[in-house]
Amino acid sequence: MTNYIPTIGIEVHVELKTNTKIFSPAKNGYGMGANTLTNVVDLGYPGVLPTVNKEVIHQAIRAALLLNCKIRNKMHFDRKNYFYPDNPKNYQITQNKTPIAYDGYVEIDVDGQKKKIEIEEMHIEEDTCKSTHRQKVSLLDFNRAGVPLIEIVTKPCISSPEEAKLYIEKLREILLYGEISDCKMEEGSMRCDANISLRKNKEDPLGVKVEIKNIGSIGNVKLSLEKEMQRQEKLLDEQISFQEQTRRYDDKLGDTVLMRVKETGNDYRYFPEPDIPTLHIPDSWIDSVSKEIPRTADERRKTYISLGISPVNADKIILNKNISDYLENYLDTNLDFVIASNLLLGDIAFYLNKHFQTIEDTKLTKEKFICFVEKIKDHTLSSRNVKDILEDVLEKEDSIDEIIKKNNISNISDDQYIESIVDKVLENNEESIRDYLNGHDRAFKFLMGQMMKESKGSINPQLASEMLSKKLQNLTIDS
Amino acid sequence: MSKYLDRSILEIHELLKQKKITPKDLVMEALKRIEESEEYNAYITLDAENALKQAEELEKLEVDHLLFGIPIAIKDNIVTQGLRTTCASRILENFIPIYDATVVEKLKEKHMIIIGKTNMDEFAMGSSSRTSYFQAPKNAWNKGKIAGGSSGGSATTISLRNVPFALGTDTGGSIRQPASYCGIVGMKPTYGRVSRYGLVAFASSLDQIGPMTKNVYENALLLNAIVGMDEKDLTSVEKAEEDFTRNIGKDIRGMRIAVPNYFMSDIVNKEIKSKVEEILSLLEKCGAKVDYIDIPYLEHAVTLYQIIAMGEASSNLARFDGIRYGHSKENPKDIDDLYYGTREEGFGEEVKRRIMVGSYLLSGKNAKEYYEKALSIRDDMQKAFLNVFEDYDLVLGPTTTTCAYDLEDPMDNPSKSFLDDVLVIPVNMAGLPGLSLPIGFSKDHMPIGLHIIGNLFEEAKIYQLASFLEKKLNLDLDPKGGEGRD
Structure with a gap:
């Protein structure tokens, strides 16, 4: 029914399975009491400085290799400045200019055809803290603040909601088996945002982009994109214009809901993080990581x-x-x-x-x-x-x-014993045999039950059933 | 009460060791002197009770090194566990840190006694300490003059001879300039020499903690105690352990000294210029070789500094939002009201100005056009200095263009405070070590400082020349002439 071609790009945030956080020595864990896994660095305390957890770089290299990416030998971190209560320093340490990896791909299988979903870039950043809003107050849990994340960004090369789902499934499988993350979308250790725009023909310029944020499950990736496509198709058919915007998928409603219209040029005032010197990743490090990749x-x-x-x-x-x-x-x-x-x-x-x-x-x-x-x-x-x-x-x-x-399981597969039971039961149930021969299947079940009863349930039912059916068959031939 | 604190650290140490005095005597004397000089407003917070308690506890221990039991003052932008740390700002007026800065840990390990937290410009933004929320400190040589800044309180307490040691911080001259104005010795070590962990960041790529003392030897001694690679600060540098006093007393014959023409140009007050010239000819007489040279980019240092420092500051100070610590607007309507209200009420004018300018400099295309360009010219500037050090041991000039000016001078020209620092800022930009040494006085008896700049990690060479001159000049640097006290 659709006359539009969707163009889809996907950003996935994955929490890395490390012992400690990315920039502090606090433990990286899930499901602990609020604010028990924090320290002054995670709280953005005055005077604190970030340190870099090597384990994070190590795992990011592994992820990059698994995603067939090129890896940068020299990289730095950047500050992304914005005020938000879940952002303790009011800037997030991320990689804007020099993502650790770029130009990779994930191969998916679309109706028996292989397709490469291209990865634009993959960068490392810190997670924010978790906010819970009650009626009059907002509560902040800093356990998640500083948990290492990698963000994997595809090129806008996904051409259907089904492909998007296949990509997420495959990505999850790769990262899970690469022991990068436990990839639990329900617990938020894997989070997905999708961008979608529609156009009539392949030659047309890309349509207005809509971002669907925080899709909560793999199933919803496909569902939300389908719903969003239908919504946009209707608008386009009716020639109603719309702006670039951010939406979310509402499970109860079964549709996407507007969060905000994109303001022009969100200004994050990126600049190189002065507290973390340039990081060098020698090829020898990459080689040693490539040797320890678990079986995919x-x-x-x-x-x-x-x-x-x-x-x-x-x-x-x-x-x-x-x-x-x-x-x-x-x-x-x-x-x-x-x-x-x-x-x-x-x-x-x-x-x-x-x-x-x-x-x-x-x-x-x-x-x-x-x-x-x-x-x-x-x-x-x-x-x-x-x-x-x-x-x-x-x-x-x-x-x-x-x-x-x-459990008194014995002799059960002794053929002679089973045969003796079959014979005994057949001898005593002529009527059932007749019923069976007249095509009443229930009789077979009855006979089996008698055998189990006779043997006190100790015979191998499969062997018994085979034996019974053989004997009955012989009777059929005889008569 | 005896005047122990007028004595050298070697004498005090001997007295402690022979149990003729106890650390408590020193703390009592320091507290008394601070109390007597309260009008100078050198301190934001005193820690009398704890200092005395700690001094008593030290009596049980062996006096095992020169810094043992000696009182020290800490600039109030270095966090001290359990001791209020305000950064001279209303936003941290009641902030009591839950951890110690790495330098503070090091001082405590050495059993030095923290006497209190010194006054400063709010978040170290300023060069007269007049942006302090707690009112400016006064110059010990003339109560009507500024102490300089931003480490004005530390400079004042040293020149008042309240305590032998103080820590300052230097982002764009904030140790050396007040040291010069107050007639004391102030060293900004090489960037990376001293851990910044626990220093409330102003401009992360420039900030450095350093010692402020009444003489060169004691300065080197305190530097010995605070340096070292720190795992908590990735910008700190691993270096073999060294004794910064090792070249003190050595001759300077044959030392090659460069004097940038810009440092001796018309931007410098004549009196200061001629005092520095006197020193240069003295050095030549003593066998040093002095050349006047040109170093490129020096005249752009202030502009570059403003871009980098304000850009970084706008981001560093974003964390003061009233949510987790510090001042918080009461009954905010919503989250934006909390942000705006807290920062409106909590920050002073200069800090707000710098945050705004800094945010502008980083926004959109500006980040590339200003901040990144400034970083790249900064690299060139460092290279230019390193080139000079291929041929010279040290670079010399005046620390400041004028002597300390009146406290009442107008503050309505925000760029003036940067121009005060035109001679000290290039050193921060290049990450080099630099020291201000008192070399004499102006007509109206205000101190003049000599700026001694060394190659990266060559603090020991700076101390060598500084101590040589100190001995030659033998100035009386006690504002009360050593006579004014009981």
Whole structure:
């Protein structure tokens, strides 16, 4: 329906996972009591000076490498001057003139086609403090003040809301697996602003730019851009002109809302930060960082597929970094990765979600997990058994064998025993056999139930079901 | 009471060591002298109680070095934990810092006793200390004259012989100019020599803390105590430890001295010029080689300084917004009212003027046209000086163009205060060390200072020449002639 071409550019702020803040020795943490992770530097106290946390530069270099950027060997910081209560010094230390990295790209997959989303630049800066507005007062929490950020700016080369979403997903995956950040949009450790303008033809000049600020989730990236497109299309169709402006996406309203119309030339009075001398990044530093880049999501995905895991499951594993990291420990074993991945994504993931745990919180040692998968593979454990004993497996120190024993799971895959049960049940339920042969599927379930009852639930249901169906089939042929 | 504080630091140290006196005697005497000279308005805050307490505690300790137990005054833009630090501004009138500046930590480690915080121009912006919210200090040589600034209180308390040591800060001459006006020794060390951590920033790329004392030796001694790379200040520089007194007493024969023609041009008062010429011929007589030379850019230093200092100041002073500390407008209507009201009420005229001009200089295209251009010419200026030091040991001239003027002189010409500093500012611009040494008096008995400028990190050479002259001249630098006290 649309006759307009969108041009989209995206700015992403990512909080770096460092021990301490960027310009002070205060701890970098989330979810602590208000103003417990601060010191005089974060408060913009008179007389204080910034120091530069090397860890931040180190991680920024890693991020730059992961985003295929060029890295500047010589850079400085700048002051961005503006008054705002969340800005303790009333200037923010950032990089205006010499962003640490530039000219990179992120490759996304659009309907089977590869597309490079170009990165204009990536710079380092400090986060502001967090303000909470109550009826009559505003509260400031300086825990976030001075948390290191990198800001990643794309060129205006994104051509649909879907692409924007794919870019954010990919970017998140890259930064998460590069151990740059935990990239939690809900907690604000990854924040996204998008610029969008519409035009009729590719040859036309770019339309009026609208910025959507602080998009709170990956889903909303696409949604908000779609809504904004519809809004602008309507205005353009009706030939209503509008100004450059900043909007936000309102979740409840399901639409973008005007925040402010852009005033001409916001004057931040940038100048080089005199308290921080020029920083030199020798190639040797970049080289050493490049050697310690963790296995990327793409590399892991490829490995999983080569181990027989389905592409869908491989993607699902990548979406859960804890699971992926866990699986990395088994790459040198001859684990059945299909069973293992089903287990991890199925019962185990379900259990962990339900109990708000991660796999590291459990007692599932390497040896135990291998044994667990082994027992499923050789039918010692049925899927029913797995569900029954999962809590013990994850929470108890006991070995798999001990757990099987304690839960009285035995002989269940003994073919002869199962056959004897099948025979016994078939002997005693002629009527059900007739029903089955007359096409009543319920009879099969009934017979299975009888078998479980007869065996006190100890037989492998899968094997039992196979055996039963074979025997019934034979009966069909006989009659 | 004995006049211990008129004695040299070596004598005082001997007395302390032999337990003939205690640090408490020194603190009591200092407090008494400060009280007697209260009208000079050298202090904004005294810390009598703590100083006495600390002095008593020191009695248990061994007197292990020259600065042990000696009272010191600190300029009020250097933060002191638990001791009010106002920057001579209403906006910090009741500000009690929760941490110590690095230099203050160093002094405390040496068991020096902080007696109080000295008066100054508001946020060090001025050159007569008359922009102080707490009224200007007076010149010890003539109560009707200015002490100079911005470290006017520190200069006054030293020349009054209240305490042997004081710290000042120098962004555009603020240690050397008042030192010259007050007849004391003031050193601005090389930029990066002394940590700025805890110095409330005026112009970050120019500010430097330095010692102010009654003689050269004691000046070098105090410098020994405050220098050093500081992890908290990335602009501080790592240097091998050195004793700045090491060249004191050495001959200056063969020393090559350059005198920039600009420093001896008509901008300088005749009396001062001829006094400096006297000194130069004395030096020549003593075997130094003196050449008059041209150094480019000197005449532009003040303009460049104004751009850089005011630009940086406008940003540095943005943090005083009434939210976290300091003065805060009562019952503001909204956040803008809080900002405007707090800063309107809290800052004085000169500070406001500089913030406005500085903001203008950094706004839009101006940042490139003014600030960045000034930074680049500053680099050239430093190179020009470094070139001179290829051939010369020291650069000499007068510290000021005139002697201290009347306190009542009008303040209606804001650029005058910069012109007062035309000779001292180039040193800050080039990051060099510079010292003002008293070399005599004008007809109406106001002190005249000689400006001795050294190459980067060559403070020891400056002290060598300064001490040589000090000894040769043997001036009586006590405004009361050593006789006026009981």
